[in-house]
Amino acid sequence: MKSLILIFLLLLSPLANAVDAYQFSNPEQEATYNTLVSELRCLVCQNQTIGDSNAELAADLRRQVHEMLQQGKSKDEILQFMTERYGDFVLYNPPFKAKTGLLWLGPVTFLIIGVVTVLLFVRRKKTIVPVNTEGDVEKLAAVRRLLTDKNSEN
């Protein structure tokens, strides 16, 4: 029983996000806030968004996002504000440009290399299959005979 409770509690852990009691003027604003905090990277704990993180900097950045929304700033204006200060690194969805080219094209390139390699490999394997020799033909015939005999017995 104890372990069951423990498992249940562990299952709840993904819900343990950082929570601030922010008031929003309207539901759209709250939705924008939620998108923004899940798109901005926490620079202290680099593999978390500022929405997930309990780091002080993340809390400050959430406050900043909230304040800017209250001032009527748009999503793009806030993203621009953050990029001007922290660079593209702060974005979990960085724009495609020369500097981030490798980031965007790298995985695709590797996928293509992988697919091509597999295709080449499979092709080569096919051609390597040995041509039936006399002996093989005889063996095959023997196997077929055995199989048909078995079937007829049943």
Next chain:
Amino acid sequence: MLKFIIPLILFIVLAVFLAMGLKLNPRDIPSPFIDKPAPTFSAPKLNTPTEKLSTQDLKGQVWLFNVWASWCVSCREEHPILNQLAKQKAVVIVGLNYKDEPADAKKWLDTLGNPYNVSIMDQDGRIGINFGVYGVPETFVIDKKGVIRDKYTGPVTIELWQQTILPLITKLQAESA
């Protein structure tokens, strides 16, 4: 023969990439601020909170902007070096006391020495955000026109000072305001 060479080349390429990855510091994020005007601020001084220091007051001189806090472990490591630099009087050092308690900050300067010409307070971290601060200590080199010319994340070391920061400061001090 090709059978061995191709995997060997792939392995070498992979090894080179991984080796480069090992050398990179994931915390060393390129600052978008280099060669951009420093964000403006006007903030109370740590020792005389009724007085304010603004970016305007610092125009016409080269200054170091060092972000520090009494809770920051690496700052303690960096502090003796800053004290040494202060003795050399090569450059004006302005401290940004980031998200700190003024009492703790003053105690820190009293016990460890005060390398700063002046420190300003940023208790809620807003100036920090404007400067894109994410890891204390950070040090900005700002020229006579108020433009950020370089930025270092993490403690300033003697090597960094002698090989990089000091030559840069000397160069900047020769520039006209």
